[in-house]
Amino acid sequence: MIIKTIVIGKNSNLTKSMLSIIKNIIVVSSRDILEDVNILEKYKYQKINLVFNNFQPATKLNILENTEFYINNSILITAKVLDCFKNTEINKIIYASSSSVYGNNILCNENDELKPMNLHASLKVANEKLVEKFCIENSIDYTIARIFNMYGGDDNFSIISKIIKAYKNNEELNIVNNGNAIRDFIHIEDVVDIYSKILDKKDIKILNIGSGNGSSIKNILDFLNNHNIKIKTKNIQREELKISTADISKLKELLKKDTFFEVEDYLKKELNIWKN
DSSP states (O other), X not given: OOOEXXXXXXXXXXXXXXXXXXXXXXXXXXXXXXXXXXXXXXGTTSOEEEEEOOSSOGXXXXXXXXXXXXXXXXXXXXXXXXXXXXXXXXXXXXXXEEGGGGOSOSEEOTTSOOOOOSHHHHHHHHHHHHHXXXXXXXXXXXXXXXXXXXXXXXXXXXXXXXXXXXXXXXOOEEEEGGGOOEEOEEEHHHHHHHHHHHHTOOOOXXXXXXXXXXEEHHHHHHHHHHTTOOOOEEEEOOOOOSEEEXXXXXXXXXXXXXXXXXXXXXXXXXXXXXTO
C-alpha cells in the first residue's frame, strides 16, 4: 500500500524542499485549512503520514500586530487538522518544533526540561503537547522534530541568508551582541534527509535535528573576511541565548546520521569564493 504524506504548510521553506526528495507528498495550505478544514475530507479514508510544517511565518515570529492571526497560525491550524483526522488511519505524525523550546540551555538533550523564553517558543511547546496527547490517546506513532538553526533552500529568515543578502546588495548587516552567541546551524537538505528517515522509523518520540556543532556569527564573519568578503555590520545590544547546540547522540544512534553540510562550504558556494 502506498502511504501518502500530507504536509501542512504550503509556503514553508521546509515543505518546498521536501517536495523534490520525499515521494507521494500532498501539500495543503494552512490558509485554506483555516477557511475550510473540509478540504482535507478526501484524505480521511486513506492511510497517511501527517507532517506539520505550519506556524506563524518565520519573518513575523516577533511581530504581534494581530493576536488572533498569530494564534490561528501558530496552533489553531494544528488543532483543526488533528480534529479532522481523529479516528482515521494515520501511519505517522511529524511536528516541526524548534530548539527555542529549550531556552538558555548550553547542550540541548531531548530529555531536558523545557524553558521557553518567548511567545514563539511557548506556542511550540503547546503544539508539542497537543500532538503528543492526541497521538497517545489515539495510538498513533509520532515524532516531535526539534529543529535548530536551519538555513538554505528558499530561505529569507536565517542569519546565514541575511549575511549573503548583505554582501550581494552591499547592505549593512545587523548583528546582536557583536555576533558572539553560538548557534547550531543545519542545512535544509540535511533536515529533509532526516525527515525521510523518520517517516520510515517507528517510536522516535522526540528528536533534535541539528549538526551538534556550534558556530558564532563573529567566527563566520571572520571566516568570510579571511576570504576577502567584507560585510559592513551594525551591532545591536539585547538579551539573547548565549549558546544553543544540539545533543545529537539519538540522531546518530537511531538514524545513523553523522555527516552534515558545513556552513562555510555553503557560503563559499553561494558567494562564489571557492578559489579565494
